[in-house]
Amino acid sequence: MKIRGERDDLADIFSRANRAVAARSALPVLQGLLCEASGGVLTVTGTDLEVTVTTSGPVEVMEEGRAVVPGRLLAESVRKMPPGVVTMSVGGGDAEIQGKGPRFTLRTLTLDDFPNLDMSPVDGVEVDGEELVNGLNQVVVASSSDSARPILTGVLFEPSDEGLRLVATDSYRLSVRDLPGMGSIGSGLVPARGLRELARTIGGPKVQAGMASREAVFSSDRGSLRLRLIEGSFPKYRSLLPESYPAQVLMEKEALLEALGRVTLVAEDHIPVRLKIGNGGVEVNVTRQDVGGEVEHLDAEFVGPEEILIAFNPRYLSDGVSVIAGDKVRIRMIDSLKASVLDDGGDGGFLYLLMPVRI
Amino acid sequence: MTDLAEEVAFSLIGHHDVLAFIESELKKPSHAYLFVGPTGTGKATVAREFARLLLCPEHGVHDEACSSCRRIGTGNHPDLVIVEPEGRTSLGADTARWVVGQAVLTPVESDRRLFLIEEAGLMTDQAANALLKTLEEPSAAVVFLLVAESEEDFPPTVASRCRIIRVGRVPEDDLTAALMQRGIEEEKARVLALVSGGRPGLALQLAGQPQIAELRQAWLSVPSRLSARPGDSITMAEEMLARIDPLATEVASSQPTADQRDRAKRRASQSLLAGGLEIMASFYLDSASLQLGGPIRNTDVPLPELTRSSPARAVAASHQVLDAIVDLAGNLRPVPVLAALFSSLAGD
Numbered sequence: 001m002k003i004r005g006e007r008d009d010l011a012d013i014f015s016r017a018n019r020a021v022a023a024r025s026a027l028p029v030l031q032g033l034l035c036e037a038s039g040g041v042l043t044v045t046g047t048d049l050e051v052t053v054t055t056s057g058p059v060e061v062m063e064e065g066r067a068v069v070p071g072r073l074l075a076e077s078v079r080k081m082p083p084g085v086v087t088m089s090v091g092g093g094d095a096e097i098q099g100k101g102p103r104f105t106l107r108t109l110t111l112d113d114f115p116n117l118d119m120s121p122v123d124g125v126e127v128d129g130e131e132l133v134n135g136l137n138q139v140v141v142a143s144s145s146d147s148a149r150p151i152l153t154g155v156l157f158e159p160s161d162e163g164l165r166l167v168a169t170d171s172y173r174l175s176v177r178d179l180p181g182m183g184s185i186g187s188g189l190v191p192a193r194g195l196r197e198l199a200r201t202i203g204g205p206k207v208q209a210g211m212a213s214r215e216a217v218f219s220s221d222r223g224s225l226r227l228r229l230i231e232g233s234f235p236k237y238r239s240l241l242p243e244s245y246p247a248q249v250l251m252e253k254e255a256l257l258e259a260l261g262r263v264t265l266v267a268e269d270h271i272p273v274r275l276k277i278g279n280g281g282v283e284v285n286v287t288r289q290d291v292g293g294e295v296e297h298l299d300a301e302f303v304g305p306e307e308i309l310i311a312f313n314p315r316y317l318s319d320g321v322s323v324i325a326g327d328k329v330r331i332r333m334i335d336s337l338k339a340s341v342l343d344d345g346g347d348g349g350f351l352y353l354l355m356p357v358r359i
Numbered sequence: 360m361t362d363l364a365e366e367v368a369f370s371l372i373g374h375h376d377v378l379a380f381i382e383s384e385l386k387k388p389s390h391a392y393l394f395v396g397p398t399g400t401g402k403a404t405v406a407r408e409f410a411r412l413l414l415c416p417e418h419g420v421h422d423e424a425c426s427s428c429r430r431i432g433t434g435n436h437p438d439l440v441i442v443e444p445e446g447r448t449s450l451g452a453d454t455a456r457w458v459v460g461q462a463v464l465t466p467v468e469s470d471r472r473l474f475l476i477e478e479a480g481l482m483t484d485q486a487a488n489a490l491l492k493t494l495e496e497p498s499a500a501v502v503f504l505l506v507a508e509s510e511e512d513f514p515p516t517v518a519s520r521c522r523i524i525r526v527g528r529v530p531e532d533d534l535t536a537a538l539m540q541r542g543i544e545e546e547k548a549r550v551l552a553l554v555s556g557g558r559p560g561l562a563l564q565l566a567g568q569p570q571i572a573e574l575r576q577a578w579l580s581v582p583s584r585l586s587a588r589p590g591d592s593i594t595m596a597e598e599m600l601a602r603i604d605p606l607a608t609e610v611a612s613s614q615p616t617a618d619q620r621d622r623a624k625r626r627a628s629q630s631l632l633a634g635g636l637e638i639m640a641s642f643y644l645d646s647a648s649l650q651l652g653g654p655i656r657n658t659d660v661p662l663p664e665l666t667r668s669s670p671a672r673a674v675a676a677s678h679q680v681l682d683a684i685v686d687l688a689g690n691l692r693p694v695p696v697l698a699a700l701f702s703s704l705a706g707d
Contacts, residue, residue: 026440026441027434027435027436027437028433028434028435029435049437049464049467050464110433110435112426112429112430113430113433113435114435115435115436115437115467115468116426116468117467117468118468146456147456147457147459147460147461148455148456148459148460148489150459150460150462150463151463153460191464213465214465214466215465228464228465228467229464229465230463230464231463231464231465231498231499231500232463232498
C-alpha cells in the first residue's frame with residue numbers, strides 16, 4: 001500500500017481514528033489503526049472494541065492495500081511532520097512515513113489479527129448534528145463513571161411521543177433530554193464514554209444515526225462512530241420525576257454558576273452548599289470546619305408557601321446548571337429532602353433531577 | 360477417544376475425561392466454570408481449549424486453524440478477554456470492576472464473550488466481592504472461565520457460582536508415553552514424568568534442561584545424606600532449593616513481562632519442590648516395599664541404601680515427606696519446612 005496526501009489532511013484522518021485506540025489494551029493488535037487505501041480514498045479504523053471510529057478522506061493512492069500500523073505513533077509522526085506532502089508506504093512488515101526531510105519507519109502489526117468488525121451501514125435517520133451533540137452533552141454529565149455499575153455508565157436512547165428521549169443517571173442525579181423528530185434513531189443503552197467522542201471524531205452539521213443489533217452507529221461525511229451497546233435494563237426513572245412542586249425559584253444562570261465557582265474554592269466534593277431560598281432571593285452558603293466558608297446573595301424570583309433551606313453537592317449542582325441552555329435556571333422543589341428539578345424555566349425539553357444532601 | 364480429544368491431544372497431554380466433558384458442554388455452556396488442579400497439570404491449557412471451541416464458528420472441527428482459532432493463539436480474539444493480575448501477587452478490585460464493566464458489552468464477532476481469568480486464585484476478597492453479582496447473573500452472552508489451584512483459593516461464594524472442572528495430574532506411564540510421542544527418548548521421558556510429578560506442562564518445559572536427571576538423583580540421595588548435626592539440615596535445604604532455582608527461572612523465561620515471569624517462576628518452584636519431595640517419598644516406599652518383598656519404582660538406587668531403615672520407619676518417613684508437601688502448598692516458606700523435615704528424618 002502506498003498513499004500520498006497533505007500533512008494536515010492525513011493528520012486529521014489518523015488522529016480522529018486514533019481517539020478510539022486505548023492507551024493500554026488487552027489485545028495487542030488494538031494498539032494499531034487499520035489503514036485501507038483503495039479507489040482514491042484512505043479509510044482508517046481505530047477501536048477499543050467498545051468505541052470504533054472510522055475516518056476517511058481523499059488521497060492520492062499509488063498502490064492499494066491494507067495494513068495495521070501503531071496508532072499513536074502514526075498519528076503523532078504525521079502531525080509532527082513539516083507542512084506539505086506526506087507519503088506513507090507499507091511493505092515487508094514496515095510502514096514508512098516520509099515527509100519533507102524526516103522519515104519514520106514503523107513496524108506494522110499483523111493484519112489478520114485485526115478484529116472483523118461489523119461495518120455494515122444501518123437504517124438510521126439524518127438529524128441535525130449540532131442539536132444531537134448538544135442534547136448528548138446535556139445528559140452525559142449525569143452518567144456514572146463507575147464501571148462496577150455498568151448500566152449507569154450508559155445513556156438510554158428511548159423513542160417517545162416527543163421524538164427521542166435521552167436519559168442518564170448515576171443514582172445521585174438524573175438527566176432527561178427530549179429531541180423532537182429523532183425518535184426513529186431507535187432504542188438502546190449506549191456507553192456515555194463513546195458518546196462524548198461524537199463531536200470530536202465525526203461531528204458535523206448532518207449526522208446519520210441508528211441502532212444495529214449490537215451497536216449504536218453514527219456517521220457523517222467525516223466518518224463513522226460505532227458504540228457497542230450495554231446489555232441490561234436501565235433503572236425505571238419515570239417514577240422518580242415528581243408530578244408537582246409546591247415551590248420554585250428562577251434566577252440568572254451565569255450568576256449562579258459564578259457563585260458555585262466561588263463555593264467550590266472552599267468546598268470539597270462531600271461538603272454541601274446550602275441554599276436558603278425565599279422571597280428575598282437565594283442565600284448561598286458553604287462552611288468547612290477546618291477551612292472557613294463563603295456566603296453570598298443572589299437575586300431570584302421565588303414562588304412558594306414558605307422559605308426553604310436545601311443543600312446540594314456543589315459539583316453535581318454546577319454540572320446541572322452548566323448544561324442548561326438559555327440564560328435562566330429554574331429550581332423546582334418539594335421540600336429539603338426530596339429530589340429537586342432544574343431546567344431553563346420554559347419548555348426547553350431538558351430537565352436535571354438532583355437529590356439534595358441531608359443537613 | 361472422541362474426535363475432539365484426538366485433535367487436541369497434540370497440544371494437551373492426558374485429561375481425556377475432562378475433554379469429553381468440555382465437549383458435552385459446548386452446546387449449552389453454563390455462565391461460569393472454575394478449572395482447578397495442581398500447578399502445571401494443564402488446567403489453563405484446558406481452559407483455553409474450551410475458549411477456542413466455544414468461539415470457533417465450526418466448534419473446532421476443521422483441518423486448518425480458522426481465523427478465530429488462530430487469533431486465540433496470538434491473544435487477539437476480540438471476544439476472549441484475558442484478565443491478568445495487576446502485579447505480582449494479586450488481582451484486585453480495580454481489575455474486577457473493569458471486568459464488570461466489560462461484561463455488559465455485547466460480543467464483537469462471535470455470539471459469546473468469554474472472560475478467562477488464568478490466575479483467579481490471586482483474586483483479593485474485595486475483587487471477589489466486586490465480581491460476585493456478575494458471576495452469578497452475567498449477560499446471556501458471557502461465559503467466565505476461572506483457573507486456580509483449588510476452589511479454596513476463593514471465598515466459597517465465588518466457587519459456588521461456578522461449575523467446577525478438576526484437572527488432575529497425569530499418570531506417570533501416560534505422561535512418559537506422551538513425551539516419547541513428542542520425540543523424547545524413553546529414559547529421559549520417564550525422568551521428566553517423575554521430576555514433574557505428573558504435570559505435563561512442567562515436564563515439557565523441563566525437557567530441554569540437561570540437569571533434570573541430576574536433580575532426580577539429588578532428591579534420591581537425600582535420605583542417605585541426612586545428618587543429625589545442627590545446621591546440616593538447613594544447609595541441605597538451601598542446597599536443594601538452589602538446584603531448583605535456575606530450572607524455575609528457565610521455565611519462566613518465556614513469559615513476556617517481569618510480573619508474569621515472577622509468577623511463573625513461583626509456580627514452577629512450587630511444582631519442582633513438590634515433585635522432588637514425591638521422589639523422596641517414593642524412595643522411602645521403595646525401601647519398605649523391597650524389605651517386604653514387593654516391587655520397587657526407583658530401580659537404579661543401590662540396594663544397600665534402600666535397606667537402611669526398617670519398613671515401618673520407612674513408611675513413617677514417607678508420611679512425613681508427604682506432610683511437608685501439604686505444608687508447602689499452604690504457602691509456608693520452603694527453607695524452614697525442608698530443614699525441619701530433614702532434621703526430623705535424620706533423628707528417627
